[in-house]
Amino acid sequence: MREEDRAEIRNLPLFRDMASPAFDALMHAAYDxxxxxxxxxxxxxEGANFLHVVLEGAVELYARWREHETTMAVVQPVATFILAACMRDAPYLMSARTLQRSRIVLIPAVDVRAAFARxxxxxxxxxxxxxxxxxxxxxxxxxxxxRNARERLGAYLLQKSQEAGEAKGFVLPQEKRLLASYLGMTPESLSRAFKALKAHGVHIDGMRVIITDPAALRALAQPDSLLDAVLNIP
Amino acid sequence: MREEDRAEIRNLPLFRDMASPAFDALMHAAYDxxxxxxxxxxxxxEGANFLHVVLEGAVELYARWREHETTMAVVQPVATFILAACMRDAPYLMSARTLQRSRIVLIPAVDVRAAFARxxxxxxxxxxxxxxxxxxxxxxxxxxxxRNARERLGAYLLQKSQEAGEAKGFVLPQEKRLLASYLGMTPESLSRAFKALKAHGVHIDGMRVIITDPAALRALAQPDSLLDAVLNIP
Incomplete structure (x- = not known):
């Protein structure tokens, strides 16, 4: 593994406070x-054999039942998945696939559990x-x-706008099929929700979103740190 | 706290492997x-000040947004809630209320974090x-x-039947309003789902459920350990 990759992994909250010998031992067994x-x-x-660290690209976590499939999360660099299955030595509850060409570090789950104990x-x-x-x-x-479909989409768009520094215009980071699935709707109901949001201050043009009336959108979606925030530590 | 309560708490997986002095220190600050x-x-x-242990009764974890409310879980003795907020020292994401008269042990979150470190x-x-x-x-x-509403209800009923030792008849453990909310439907759509399940081997009479055709119900709900099981450790 490259030295700068090691440094990036070392810098993740999950690994930052490890003693150096423990981190070195963990990285010794890992490969990208x-x-x-x-x-x-x-x-x-399948059994959880590896903790994964996404260094480049993007990974979709999804679940399947019969012929249905749903997006549970998108993991972007630098971040890990799926720690819980590794810690419990239990089968993965979600599948994962690359959304684009991705570089990923695989750390054997058995070493993760050993590091935890040590x-x-x-x-x-x-x-x-x-x-x-x-x-x-x-x-x-x-x-x-x-929330209903419209409110979920509205809240998502407000969050994206906030992440872009309260930008009124931004480009959807993921294709609409994936967004619909993540928000728990069909592509058709996502289209309907986008149409309905016109009356609540949202203009959409392909993948480009413009929030024309942030106050109206906030009134509909009522952002709430107990529902929306990625981190919610006081 | 009574000696038998201490013993019950000590016996939970969460506390079973603690060293005795650490457990005693934790219980010293706790009260029921x-x-x-x-x-x-x-x-x-609200800030997470206490880890709760339900000794008797039942507790509903629920969430609210605007005028909407939804049941997230029902905690029954002997079990704890909500560890994650305590460990992160972060606001509770769910509210909790007693469903019936309940006896609950409160353990200060600060002591839980200290015990974790020690x-x-x-x-x-x-x-x-x-x-x-x-x-x-x-x-x-x-x-x-x-799953759609009907499939969710069907899977829930199969699980309850299994918990009752593959019993074909059993009584719903919670009122229907709460069941509907937990399964993510309105009381009206729960009624419709029960009606639709008649064609899939379920007879309902008030709170009493009889599974008249388990094979038909299984064909609809397709139980899956990655969706249904409470514990799924190989």
């Missing part, structure tokens, strides 16, 4: 690999990461259950 | 309290608990996104 777009990295139901800094960081993962899923489930 | 039915124990958005057995157990909490929410979100 480049995967083409649309490659299935892991399949739900290194208190890593143990504390792992608990923080799992807690935040849990909380982010609570938000996702609340959002699905409490 | 009896709450009447329908009492709000915690409110989403006791490796507790640290490992906390990570296992958080991982399983995360995985259980993944299942909840997958269920909401991948």
């Amino acid at each position: 690999q480049v995967f083409p777009a649309q490659l299935e990295l892991i399949r739900q139901g 290194d208190p800094g890593f143990a504390m960081a792992a608990v923080q990461e799992l807690s935040e993962g849990y909380r982010s899923l609570v938000r996702h489930a609340k959002n699905l259950k409490l | 309290q009896v709450f009447p039915a329908q009492l709000e124990l915690i409110r989403q958005g 006791d490796p057995g507790f640290a490992m157990a906390a990570v296992q608990e958080l991982s399983e909490g995360y995985r259980s929410l993944v299942r909840h979100a997958k269920n909401l996104k991948l």
Whole structure:
């Protein structure tokens, strides 16, 4: 692995507080690999053999039941997935595939568990990461259950606008099929939701979004840190 | 606190592997309290001051946004909530209220975090608990996104039947309003789902469910350990 990759991984909250020998041991067993777009990295139901670290590209976590499929999250660099299955030594509940050409580091799950038992800094960081993962899923489930399709889309667009520094115009970061799936709707209901948002201050042109009336959109979506924020630590 | 309560708490997976002095210190700061039915124990958005242990009764975890409310889980004895907010020292994302008269032990969150830093057995157990909490929410979100109302209800009934030892007849453990909310539907759509399930081997009479054709119900709901199981450790 390249020295700058090691440094980037070392800098993640999950690894930052590890003692150096423990981190070195973990990295010793790890290796990076480049995967083409649309490659299935892991399949739900398989045993969790590796903690994955996305260094470049983007990875979709998705779930499948019968002929249905749904996007659960998109992981962007630099970030890990899926710690919970690794810690429990249990089958993955989600599948993962690359959305684009991606470089990914694979860390054997058995070494992750060993590091947890040995290194208190890593143990504390792992608990923080799992807690935040849990909380982010609570938000996702609340959002699905409490808001209708239009409100969910409105809240998502406000969040993207905020991430872009309160920009009124921005380009959707993911294709609409994936956005619809993440927000728990069909592509058709996403189109209807975009149309309905015209009356609430949103103009859409292909992948380009312009928020023409932020106050109207906020009145509809009513952003809430208990529903929307990625991190919500006071 | 009564000696038998201490023993019950000590026996939970979360506390089982703690060293005795650490467990004693944690219990020293804890106290139990009896709450009447329908009492709000915690409110989403408030700081997480206590880890709760339900000793008797039942507690509903729910979430609210504007005038909407949804049931996220029902916690039954003996079990804890909400560890993730305590570990992160972050606001609760869910509210909690007693469904019936309940006896609950309150453990100060600051002591929980201290025990985590000091006791490796507790640290490992906390990570296992958080991982399983995360995985259980993944299942909840997958269920909401991948199955329609009828399929969700069918899978829930199969699970209850299984918990009752493959019993064909059983009584719904919670009122229908709460069940509907947990499954992400209105009471009206729950009624419609029950009616639709007649054609798939389910007879309902008030709170009493009889599965007249388990094979037909299984064909519809297609139970899946990656969606349904409470625990899914190989």
